[in-house]
Amino acid sequence: MAGKRETGESAWSWKRGRAGALVCLLVAVLLVRPGLVPNTPGRAGSLLETFLPWLGLAVPVLLVTALLRRSLLVAAGLLLPVAAWCLAHAGTVSAFGQEADGTVTVVQHNVSDVNPDPAATARALAGTGAGLIALEELTAPALPAFEGVLAADYPHHATRGTVGLWSKYPLTGIRLVDIRPEGVGEGWDRGLRATARTPWGEVAVYVAHLPSVRIGPATGLTSGRRDESAALLGEALAAEPLDRVVLLGDLNGTLDDRGLEPVSSLMSRPGPGFAFSWPARFPVARIDQVLTRSATVTRVRALPATGSDHLPLEASVKL
Numbered sequence: 300m301a302g303k304r305e306t307g308e309s310a311w312s313w314k315r316g317r318a319g320a321l322v323c324l325l326v327a328v329l330l331v332r333p334g335l336v337p338n339t340p341g342r343a344g345s346l347l348e349t350f351l352p353w354l355g356l357a358v359p360v361l362l363v364t365a366l367l368r369r370s371l372l373v374a375a376g377l378l379l380p381v382a383a384w385c386l387a388h389a390g391t392v393s394a395f396g397q398e399a400d401g402t403v404t405v406v407q408h409n410v411s412d413v414n415p416d417p418a419a420t421a422r423a424l425a426g427t428g429a430g431l432i433a434l435e436e437l438t439a440p441a442l443p444a445f446e447g448v449l450a451a452d453y454p455h456h457a458t459r460g461t462v463g464l465w466s467k468y469p470l471t472g473i474r475l476v477d478i479r480p481e482g483v484g485e486g487w488d489r490g491l492r493a494t495a496r497t498p499w500g501e502v503a504v505y506v507a508h509l510p511s512v513r514i515g516p517a518t519g520l521t522s523g524r525r526d527e528s529a530a531l532l533g534e535a536l537a538a539e540p541l542d543r544v545v546l547l548g549d550l551n552g553t554l555d556d557r558g559l560e561p562v563s564s565l566m567s568r569p570g571p572g573f574a575f576s577w578p579a580r581f582p583v584a585r586i587d588q589v590l591t592r593s594a595t596v597t598r599v600r601a602l603p604a605t606g607s608d609h610l611p612l613e614a615s616v617k618l
Contacts, residue, residue, distance in 0.1 A: 309369065310369065311369045311370070311371050311374075312369060312370065312371060313370075313371045313372050314372075315368050315369065315370045315372065316364065316365065316368045316370025316371075316372045316373035316376075317372065319361060319364045319365065319368065319370060319372070319373035319376065320370075320372045320373050320375075320376040322357070322361060323361055323373065323376030323377055323379050323380055324376065324379055326354060326357045326358075326361075326379075326380040326383070327379035327380045327382070327383040328383075329347065329354060330351070330354055330355070330380060330383035330384055330386075330387050331383045331386065331387060333347050333348050333351055333555060334557065338557065341520060342520040342521070342522055342558070343520075344557060345520050345522060345552070345556045345557060345558050346514065346520040348553060348555035348556045348557060349520070349552065349553050349555070349556055349584055349586075350583060350584060351387070351388075351553070351555045352384075352387075352388050352573065353583065354384075355380070355384040355388070357380060358377060358380050358381060358384070361373060361376075361377055361380070362374075362377060365377065388573075401499050401617055401618050402597065402615050402616065402617045402618070403430040403431065403497060403499075403502075403615075403616045403618060404427065404428065404429040404430055404431075404613060404614070404615055404616075405429055405430065405431040405432070405433070405545065405547060405589060405613070405614050405616055406424055406427050406429040406431070406432045406433070406602075406611055406612065406613050406614075407433050407547040407548065407549075407587050407588070407589050407611065407612045407614070408420075408424060408432070408433070408434055408435070408587070408605070408607065408609065408611035408612070409434075409435040409436050409508070409549040409587060409607060409608075409609040410434050410435065410436055410437065410441070410445075410605070410606075410607050410609075411436050411606065411607035411608055411609065412436040412438045412441075412461070414436075414441060414605070414606040414607055415606050416606045417441035417444040417445055417606070418444040418445075418447070418448055419605070419606065420445075420605040420606050420607065421444060421445045421447075421448035421449055422448055423602070423603070423605050423611070424449075424605075424611060425448060425449055425452050425453070427602070427611075427613055428452075429613065430466065430467045430468060430497070431464065431465070431466050431467075431468075431495065431504060431545070431547070432449070432453065432464070432465040432466075433462070433463070433464050433465075433504075433506040433547035433548065434462065434463045434464075434465070434506075435461060435462050435489070435506070435508035435548065435549045436461055436508070436549075436607075437458060437461050437462065437463050438461065442458065442463075445463070445465075449465045452467065453465035453466060453467055454467075455467070455468065455469055455470045456470070457470055457473040457491060457493050458491070459473075459474075459475045459476075459488050459490070459491040460475075460486070460487070460488025460489055460491075461488065461489060461508065462488070462489055462490065462491055462506045462507065462508055462548075463491075463506070464491060464493055464504060464506050464547075466493075466495055466504075468495045468496050468497045468498075469495075469496045470493045470494065470495055470496075470504075471493070471494045471496065472492070472493060472494040472503075473491065473492070473493045474491065474492055474493075475488055475490065475491060475492075476490030476491055476492050476505065476507065476532070476535050477490065477531065478490040478507060478509070478528045478531040478532045478535070479528070479531075480510060480523075480524040480527040480528050480531075481527065483524075489507060489508040489509070489528075490505070490506065490507045490508070490532065490535070491505070491506050492504070492505050492506075492535070492539075494541065495545075497618060499618040500543065500618065501541060501543070502541070502543045502544070502545055502594070502618065503539050503541040503543065503544045503545070504544075504545050504546075504547065505532075505535070505536065505539075505544065505545070505546045505547070505548070506547050506548055507532050507546065507547075507548035507549075507550065508548055508549045509525050509528045509529055509532070509548070509549065509550045509551045509552070510524040510525045510528050510551065511525070511551050512525050512551050512552065522551075522552070522556075522558050525551050525552060525558060526558040526559075529550070529552075529558060529559050529560075529561050529562050530561045532561070532562050533561030533562045533564075533565060534561075536562065536565050536566070536592070537565060539592075542592070542593040543591075543592065543593045543594050543618065544566070544591065544592040544593065544594070545589070545590075545591050545594060545616055546562070546566060546588070546589070546590040546591070547588075547589055548587070548588060549586065549587050549588075549609065550562065550586060550587070550588045551586050552586055553584050553585055553586060554568055554569075554585075554588065554590075562590070563590070565592065566590035566591060566592050567590065567591050567592060567594075567595060567596070568590070568596075569588075569589055569590065569591075569596035569598075569599045569614060570595065570596050570597045570598050570599065570615075571597075571598055571599075572598055572599040572600045573585065574599045574600050574601045574612055575601060575610075576601050576609050576610045576611075576612055577608070577609050577610070578608050578609075579604045579605075579607060579608050579609055579610050580604075580608075582601065582610055585601075585612075586609075587609060587610075587612050588612075589612060589614040589616070591616060594616055594617060594618050595616070595617045596614050596615065596616055596617075597615045597616075597617050598614065598615045599612060599613070599614040599615075600612070600613055600614075601613075
């Protein structure tokens with residue numbers, strides 16, 4: 300009797316693992332419909348959306364559960380989160396190949412206001428040969444280093460507050476874009492707009508740095524000011540008269556984060572590439588973005604670390 304019972308318990312069964320199968324279903328639903336999670340309290344929905352690709356790590360955990368429990372129910376249920384993850388994210392995996400005609404390479408980088416070697420960072424960015432380079436957290440002491448290094452290859456540039464744009468193409472229509480949240484005083488300048496006259500026509504280029512968010516065990520995700528600033532940026536983009544627009548910036552959020560919807564709903568999502576950009580030592584999310592309107596970001600990738608806590612992003616923009 301004991302031997303038969305041991306044999307029965309060791310065999311794979313459809314009767315064990317109901318809880319694991321329910322977890323498989325839950326993970327699949329969250330991967331496809333993260334908006335079902337409410338944003339209160341603690342903006343739990345935005346927090347999930349920020350790290351959404353990593354929800355796929357539940358799959359190997361559930362696989363181990365299926366093996367230990369010898370549960371056919373969990374093993375079959377694993378097909379749901381695997382299919383959901385592929386549906387949501389598999390299209391972001393791609394190689395970075397040769398540029399097509401009519402394509403501009405752009406670089407986006409939060410260079411950090413405590414960067415120990417801004418000149419080295421500038422040389423690394425110039426080495427990409429990008430047509431446009433957008434920078435955030437430019438400080439007054441570091442600005443001369445960037446201007447000195449980039450001047451030879453980028454004769455056109457503009458800065459407003461702590462954001463800047465360097466270009467191989469002539470820039471006109473340069474102006475400040477006010478994205479200050481309520482209660483933030485004068486001098487907090489983190490947005491600019493310029494027209495780049497490329498060989499393929501004029502393009503409105505925006506550079507923006509939205510307020511930081513905070514994550515705490517008691518408060519969850521604190522993103523009120525970021526969301527307010529995103530709404531102001533969205534208003535500016537909606538009012539832009541040029542058809543073709545490129546937005547480069549540290550938006551302090553992923554494109555799945557509903558807090559960025561005022562911006563992301565107006566722009567096209569980039570093409571393949573996870574391109575996690577933050578934090579530089581172990582990137583887990585892409586909070587730096589390259590977005591377009593009436594143009595296409597065909598590919599995007601993260602570049603090697605500089606002296607910043609962000610990784611630079613390089614993207615191909617087909618005009």
